[in-house]
Amino acid sequence: MNHQLLKGKRGIIFGALNESSIAWEVALKAQNEGAVFTLTNSPIALRFGKINELASACNAMVIPADVTSIKDIKILLEKSVTILGGKIDFILHSIGMSRNVIKKRAYTNLNYDDFMQAIDISALSLHKLLQTALELDVIEEYGSVVTLTYIGAQRVFTTYGDMSQAKAMLESIVRSFGYHYGIRKKVRINSISQSPTITTAGKGIEGFDSFYHFAEKMSPLGNANARQCAEYCITLFSDYTKMVTMQNLFHDGGFSSTGISYEVLKRYRPEIDE
Numbered sequence: 001m002n003h004q005l006l007k008g009k010r011g012i013i014f015g016a017l018n019e020s021s022i023a024w025e026v027a028l029k030a031q032n033e034g035a036v037f038t039l040t041n042s043p044i045a046l047r048f049g050k051i052n053e054l055a056s057a058c059n060a061m062v063i064p065a066d067v068t069s070i071k072d073i074k075i076l077l078e079k080s081v082t083i084l085g086g087k088i089d090f091i092l093h094s095i096g097m098s099r100n101v102i103k104k105r106a107y108t109n110l111n112y113d114d115f116m117q118a119i120d121i122s123a124l125s126l127h128k129l130l131q132t133a134l135e136l137d138v139i140e141e142y143g144s145v146v147t148l149t150y151i152g153a154q155r156v157f158t159t160y161g162d163m164s165q166a167k168a169m170l171e172s173i174v175r176s177f178g179y180h181y182g183i184r185k186k187v188r189i190n191s192i193s194q195s196p197t198i199t200t201a202g203k204g205i206e207g208f209d210s211f212y213h214f215a216e217k218m219s220p221l222g223n224a225n226a227r228q229c230a231e232y233c234i235t236l237f238s239d240y241t242k243m244v245t246m247q248n249l250f251h252d253g254g255f256s257s258t259g260i261s262y263e264v265l266k267r268y269r270p271e272i273d274e
């Protein structure tokens with residue numbers, strides 16, 4: 001499939017660590033749809049990840065940026081405009097990290113320095129990015145910013161820990177900044193609430209396999225994978241969604257609207273008919 005939906009568009013893609021990253025699929029798809037873009041990740045991820053492989057496949061430059069650093073973000077935005085030859089049409093913010101989750105700390109026994117870091121990396125970074133972009137005025141009119149979130153922002157998933165608060169804040173920033181950026185520059189900002197997806201960040205969550213299989217059985221269409229998420233991102237970057245902003249958009253095969261599915265019910269009542 002190739003519709004050149006992003007022909008002539010310039011972008012920045014955050015968060016491609018390896019081939020399982022959602023951002024990796026977005027980069028491949030964006031290139032396929034005609035976009036040019038820069039790739040970025042934290043200096044440590046550049047050292048241990050595989051972003052250079054992706055960069056050569058996409059003919060993209062890699063610019064390091066720790067997303068908690070306003071200085072790094074500023075350099076990234078300025079360099080991207082220079083390299084790509086004009087203002088930015090789309091940005092993918094595909095970043096999340098919590099040491100409390102990685103260390104599998106109980107929600108009732110969190111380390112607060114790690115909690116603050118999780119908020120900074122996973123939520124506040126979107127505000128820092130948008131505020132810096134607005135100050136520098138580097139996003140085109142009707143440009144599109146997409147971030148990735150999880151339904152753990154609205155519901156309790158026991159082992160999702162402090163990422164629940166980070167994602168709730170992230171979604172709130174989408175609405176608040178979406179208003180202000182919309183008024184000032186007609187830039188749109190949305191979050192995609194994605195199904196559990198087998199990636200480095202996903203696998204860091206205690207019991208992820210069970211999350212994944214439960215969601216698969218609950219969702220009428222099954223779990224959405226990274227490639228399908230990338231396809232959805234492309235539509236949001238394209239000119240076909242110009243009036244969509246400040247939304248949290250579920251991309252989860254119907255999970256978020258399902259109370260209980262037959263498949264799950266059958267685990268408790270095997271004799272039940274569909």
Ligand code: NAI
Nearest residue numbers: 015017021022042045067095096148196197199200201202
């Ligand atoms: P991933 O581990 O491939 O991507 C996370 C990225 O965040 C990595 O590239 C990592 O280097 C980057 N990152 C961490 N700290 C950073 C920093 N200080 N500066 C710059 N970059 C930093 O995993 P995945 O799953 O592709 O995650 C992407 C997004 O999707 C995250 O926001 C995640 O919460 C979200 N998401 C993932 C789901 C899943 O089940 N995998 C489900 C729903 C949402």
